[in-house]
Structure formats: structure tokens, C-alpha cells
Amino acid sequence: MKSGSNLEKVLSKGEFALTGECGPPRGADVDVIRKKAGHLRGYVDAVNVTDNQTSIVRMSSIGASKVLIDLGLEPVMQMVCRDRNRIAIQSDVFGAYALGIRNMLCLSGDHQSFGNQKDAKNVYDIDSIQLVNVVYTMREEGKLLGGDEIEGKPSMFIGAAENPFGDPFDFRPIRLAKKVAAGVDFIQTQCIYNMPKFREFMKRVVDMGLTEKCHVMAGITPLKSLPMAKYMATKVSGIDIPKEILDRMEGVEKKKRAEEGIKLAIEQIQEVRQIPGVHGVHLMAIEWEERVPEIAKGAGLHPRPTLE
Amino acid sequence: MIVGERKPLEEIIDSLEGARKVLVAGCGTCVAVCMAGGEKEVGMLAAELSMAARLRGLEIDVTQATAQRQCDREYLETLREQVKGRDAVVSMACGIGVQYMALHYEPLRVVPGINTDFMGANLGIGEWVEYCQSCGDCLLAETGGICPIARCSKSLLNGPCGGSSGGKCEISKDTDCAWQLIYDRMAKLGRTDRLARYRPPKVWKTSRDGGPRRLVREDQKA
Amino acid sequence: MGDASKAGHEPKIIAFACEYCSYTAADLAGSMRLAYPASVRIVKVPCTGRADAIMILKALEEGADAVFVSGCQPGDCHFLKGNARAKAMVPGVKRMLAEIGLHPDRVEFFHVAASQAQRWVEVVEEMTSRARRLGPNPLRTGGGPEYGPAAGSGGGEGDRPAEKGSAS
DSSP: OOSOOHHHHHHHTTOOEEEEEEOOOSSSOHHHHHHHHHHHTTTOSEEEEOSSGGGOOOSOHHHHHHHHHHTTOOEEEEEESSSOOHHHHHHHHHHHHHTTOOEEEEEOOOOGGGSSOTTSOOOOSSOHHHHHHHHHHHHHHOBOTTSOBOSSOOOOEEEEEEOTTSSSGGGHHHHHHHHHHHTOOEEEEEEOOOHHHHHHHHHHHHHTTGGGTSEEEEEEOOOOOHHHHHHHHHHSTTOOOOHHHHHHHHTSOGGGHHHHHHHHHHHHHHHHHTSTTEEEEEEOOTTOGGGHHHHHHHTTOOSOOOOO | OEEEEEOOHHHHHHHTTTOSEEEEEEESSHHHHTTSSSHHHHHHHHHHHHHHHHHTTOOOEEEEEEESOSSSHHHHHTTHHHHTTOSEEEEOSOHHHHHHHHHHTTTSEEEESEEEEEEEEEEETTEEEEEEOOOSSOOGGGTTTOOHHHHSTTOOSSOOOTTOBTTBOTTOTTSBOHHHHHHHHHHHHTOGGGGGSOOOOOOGGGSGGGOSOOOOOTTTOO | OOGGGTTTOOOOEEEEEETTTHHHHHHHHHHTTOOOOTTEEEEEESOGGGOOHHHHHHHHHTTOSEEEEEEOOTTOOTTSSHHHHHHHHHHHHHHHHHHHTSOGGGEEEEEOOTTOHHHHHHHHHHHHHHHHHHOSOHHHHTOOOOSSGGGSSSSOTTOSOOSSOSOO
16 A cells, blocks of 8 residues: 555555545635535545646645545545646645645646636646656655655655547557656546547557556546537537537437436446446536436446445 | 837836937847837837827927847947937837846936847747747757747646647647647657656756856856 | 817828829829819839838828828739738838827728729828818827827727728
């Protein structure tokens, strides 16, 4: 065991893992987290806490992760490279560990031009792959960047993201290999709608032997409505929604579309479960956390394993 | 070269508050090439200032002069006659020239006539793109001659990020994804295997992050 | 902006006309004895591509009430792209005028072919009418800004640039 986290246990025991997501509030209101936690508790192995996603200022992922721990859930603390230099990053990893956080997801971070602080200074001192390596080196060698010894190793379970649908497609599995070489333990993918493309990606990843070294979790986001689907298809970078899916949503009458989205998500989960190399699902029911229980049950992923 | 753009007239007029005799001083190098602060642009700004001043009932006498460069004292010195008796100078040079002029002719008030934008290449008439961030530790040999520090929005060394799509950066359809460009170039060079190597964190010490930089060439100082 | 200042005001208009087309059209209008306002002084240029933003600004600075650039029809420029360059330059000058405090309508670009004597007359009439509407160049009369934020009321009557811009 590296971190001893519940997520690590589930994955290393070969159980199909299920993680959820909790976006922190756009302020200091802890009740927002409490409500979301209420829906997720008991249905997922761990909960991702986003880090100022799309550059919109929210409660810090460290703070929100601690709140989740106090509410009895296990967080996966996301950390982006956009806002912090290596000093703050390494410092925050120490702090996160001290507060009981055991899972981390290392990301580059959406550019600030997306958010509500467009005039800010960029940081991007290091990138996501370097961040993986920084945390790995802290855990395995007890050293900071530059070589100084650490007083107390933060033994994190290290995650990263990969986008099977980003360009250049041929380079994506190679980039995943770089993350594995840098020390990553698990990967969560960007949400999947283009199943054939995802299969092709996984095939390459398996062929490269990467799934023996890290756990890949498939990202699934249930579609709430047609405008949401269209928005994601056209305005959100890195998301690939095939026409058949948009047509399917459109083909159902408006008030039944949410149900269709849930149905589709369940089908997708069942489908990715069959793909070699996929060790779990990361379910991003953003601002729709109340539907997680039925999706988990519908996909046969309830109850969650309780492991020592 | 350094690329800049003329500041809005109102901003320049504001910064000249109180001045009666103004010299518009141009620079014949980078800013002339990007048509922001050369002799022609000096002529235009001088005319605009004169007219705007008259319409606003401001008594401003505007004169013009252009030096070959404003970042070398020998060239700044050529403006000495034109500078005499002036209350203020609008320097149309880049930020370097404005500052050096202010130093050379201290305590003369020197205000900027342009915004210095970036160091870039000329893609074609009227179009320039940022190519270099003067990080002080050039890694172009490793990326096929395309700089990820300057041209990747996130300055990634192990890019691309998940937001690269159709060869474009997530921030705008007008911004190329530098890592797509690097990948394509390295493919043409038959060297994509090099992109599979982990690149450790950049040493930012040599860039502006390490503090304002200074270069002394002992071999040149006789 | 009282009408008294505009009544009976014969505008002073400068035209940069290209030798190959517009100047010829003006000549032709003369030979055809077409009547039109005597407001325009023509500056013959080998091509409107020679006409520069600074020339237009200078003309206005010296007190011209309006300035226009008249060149060949699209595709007919003797020097290939001169008329296109001049046409692209004029909107920039209009923006400069707005910043300075002069009305952008005082400057325009037109296409007039060598045979279009009547079109030349129309163009002169259009610019004369604009110059009369806007009144004399405030730089000549010692007036204040007539356009933009510096004009206070945010421009007076006719403060929208004319709908028909550089018409063919």
C-alpha cells in the first residue's frame, strides 16, 4: 500500500472502482458541500474535489477536501498547475497530507481566460507530468525538488487525467506512458461519448503495457439536456460527442431527456466495464449529484466494497 | 522583432497634461517595421495631437523627429537639438526606448506613445505572432524549432494538455496549439521519439522570474 | 450648433483623385459641361495607393472641411492594388478623426471610373452636402470637438457616420 486510501485498496484488490465528483462552492458556504456529500455517501469509493475548475474561483480543493473528510467521505484532491508555483505546490501537498487527504489528481488546469479572473497572472511553473513526478519523489524518496530532505513523507495515491479525445490522437497514449514513467498510480479520463475512439485508445494503452502499471478509470458524465449536450459538444475543449448521441437525445421528447441521459450513462458504464484495462469509472454528475445513487445501482455498482 | 501598437490618442493626451511644447520622437527600427512608431507614424500622431489639442482649446506646439534607434545612446544623442526647449516627449519607441530616452535626457518628461506587446515574427502584412519569451535558456533544439514556453498558453514542457483540439489551443480558435505544431514538426524531422522523454521542471531563474536581467560581456569591454 | 454658422457656407473640399480614372472622370464632367458645386480642389495622384493617411490628416489640419479619395473601380487599378489599399486605409483615418474630435463623415473613399462623369458629380455633391451639414471644420473656426467623448454631448446632429460609405 502506498497511501492506504480506500480508493487505492479498491483498485489494488481488483474491484471495479467508482468515484464521484464534488465541485466546491463559489464561496465559503460549507452547506453546499454537505448537501452534495449527502447524495454521494455510500455510493462511491472516493470523491474528486475540483480545483478552481474553468478558472472560476471556488473554495480551495484542500479546504473542501478536509470538509469532506469531516463528513465521512474520502476525497481525491485535484491540484492544478495554473495558480501555484513549485513552492506553494509542494507546501500544499504537505498540508493536504497533514489534514488526512490521501488521493491527489495532478492537472495542468484550464487556462484562466475561461473564468472570472481573466486579468490574473498565470503561473504554470511546472506542468501536470512534472507535478506527478514531484509528488512521486516526495513519497518514494522523501525529497523536494532540488533534493532537500523532507520531514515526513506525504504518501499520496497519485492520479492524473488523460484525454483520449484530444489531439494529436496518436500522441495521447505516449503521453499516458510519460505519466506512468513519472510515477502515476491511476488515471481518470475526460468524459467519454465516442466509444469506438475510446476503445482504440484503450487498445493502444493495453498494448503498451501501461495498464499493468496504472489503473485507468473511464470518465462518464450523464447528459441532463439537449442544450447541455450541444454546449459540451461545441464549446468545451477536448469533448467529443458523436452525432448519434446528440440525435438520440433530440429524438426523445424534452421532458424525458434527463431520463434518457441517465439511461445512456448506465449503458456507457456497462460498456466500459467490458473494455480490457478499464479498472473503474469516474462519474461526473456535476450539479446532478442526486442521480448518482440510481446510476450506481442501475450499473450494478452498488453496494460499494468495504475493505480493511 | 519587438512588436507594438499605437496607444489610444486620449491616453497620450492625458499623459501630456500640462505640457505646452511636445516632441513626438520616433524610432526607425522594430516599431517602424511593425508600423507603430516609425517616421510615418510620428507624422500621423503629430497631426492628430495638433488637431486634437486645437479642438480642445489646448495650446500645444508639436514637433517631430525620428532616431535610428532609441536603445543606444549614440542614436538618442542625435535628437538633442529637437529635444531642446521641449516640455515633454512622446516616445514612439518600445518600452526600452522610452526609458532610455527618459534617462538620457533626464529630467525631461518622456511618455510612451505605443504599447510594447511582444517579441514576434511577421507572418505577413499586418500580422505578427509572439514567438519568444526570452527565457534565457533556449530549448528550441529539443522541440523542432517551436517554442513551448512562448507559444503554448500554459508553457508546458510535456504537452499537449487535454484541451488541444483540431490543432488549436483551448483558449481560442485563433491560437495554434504549440504542442500540435511541435508534434507535426518532429514527425517531419523523424524525431517524435524524443517527445516521449520526460522533461523536468524548467529553470526559470534565467528568465524574468529570477529578477531583472543584466548581461556583461567582459570580452567586449575594452 | 446653430444653423447660422452653416448658412451660405461654401465648403472647401480636397479630393485625391487618381490620374487613370477619377481625375479623367472629373475632366470629362468638365467637357460635358455638367454643373456641380465649386467646392472641390483636386489633387491628382498617379494612383490612390499614393494617398496616405498623413495627407488626409494634413488637409484637415490645414482647414479642409472634407477630404475624399477617389480611385478606380475594384479590379481596374492600373497599379493592381492601389485602390484597394487606399480603400482599406480610409476607415482607419475615420477612427483617428473620431479620437481627435472631428466627424468621421468628413473623410470618404469612392470608386469612380474614367467614363463615369456623372458619378463624379454625384460624389462631389455627396461630400459637399456632408460638409454643409457638418459645418466648417472647427479647426478653421476655432470651435471645439464636434465628435466623440471630448464633444461632451457625445456628438451632435448627424453624429452617426453616413450609411452609404465608400460606395462604388
